[in-house]
Amino acid sequence: GAVVSQHPSRVICKSGTSVKIECRSLDFQATTMFWYRQFPKKSLMLMATSNEGSKATYEQGVEKDKFLINHASLTLSTLTVTSAHPEDSSFYICSARSPRDREVGRDRETQYFGPGTRLLVL
Amino acid sequence: AQKVTQAQTEISVVEKEDVTLDCVYETRDTTYYLFWYKQPPSGELVFLIRRNSFDEQNEISGRYSWNFQKSTSSFNFTITASQVVDSAVYFCALSYSGAGSYQLTFGKGTKLSVIP
Numbered sequence: 321g322a323v324v325s326q327h328p329s330r331v332i333c334k335s336g337t338s339v340k341i342e343c344r345s346l347d348f349q350a351t352t353m354f355w356y357r358q359f360p361k362k363s364l365m366l367m368a369t370s371n372e373g374s375k376a377t378y379e380q381g382v383e384k385d386k387f388l389i390n391h392a393s394l395t396l397s398t399l400t401v402t403s404a405h406p407e408d409s410s411f412y413i414c415s416a417r418s419p420r421d422r423e424v425g426r427d428r429e430t431q432y433f434g435p436g437t438r439l440l441v442l
Numbered sequence: 443a444q445k446v447t448q449a450q451t452e453i454s455v456v457e458k459e460d461v462t463l464d465c466v467y468e469t470r471d472t473t474y475y476l477f478w479y480k481q482p483p484s485g486e487l488v489f490l491i492r493r494n495s496f497d498e499q500n501e502i503s504g505r506y507s508w509n510f511q512k513s514t515s516s517f518n519f520t521i522t523a524s525q526v527v528d529s530a531v532y533f534c535a536l537s538y539s540g541a542g543s544y545q546l547t548f549g550k551g552t553k554l555s556v557i558p
Contacts, residue, residue: 354546361553362550363548363549363550363551364546366546369545411485413485413487417544429475429544430477431546432489433479433487433489434486435486436485436486438485
């Protein structure tokens with residue numbers, strides 16, 4: 321079954337509004353979560369690495385003030401797209417990594433992905 | 443720098459045919475990890491396999507098999523007797539532990555279409 325959930329799965333918003341996407345690890349504690357963006361028919365682009373209790377590390381070219389990431393607990397990270405514009409429309413997908421070895425069949429080297437969130441900004 | 447190359451952009455096969463998806467990687471790290479993920483039309487990435495750099499044993503799981511060869515820096519994926527449900531985009535990925543976060547570098551993906 322799914323080990324990482326995302327909410328909402330789909331969102332449509334007006335330009336200028338902010339949208340929050342949640343990523344939860346369901347049966348393990350994730351000290352590290354990752355946020356990716358995927359354009360149609362393209363590969364995944366890492367936006368940022370989120371560590372619990374500390375500031376996220378953003379990849380080059382990703383605006384920190386535009387994409388706010390909060391990793392307040394070991395099971396929840398949020399991505400807020402602030403003042404969204406049509407060019408922010410995309411598929412956003414998160415992943416989580418378990419820090420422990422072989423915990424319930426999860427290994428620390430593997431990222432488990434959420435189902436993704438499709439954002440459409442009108 | 444790390445790089446993953448999936449030279450096949452799209453592949454179409456007829457159901458029950460075997461198909462191999464190629465993956466070539468580049469890394470300077472001595473310890474690294476290789477992955478295959480499946481992305482069906484729904485969008486979720488499904489973890490298929492992880493291979494450690496120090497374990498070159500090939501692996502078989504049902505109709506799926508993986509051939510890891512360090513000498514050619516390849517980690518190819520074969521689906522035997524393909525089925526329509528195998529239609530998806532398949533991503534090969536590489537990570538290392540150097541930064542402690544095990545960041546993934548993805549290939550561009552191979553879209554597999556299995557025709558009934």
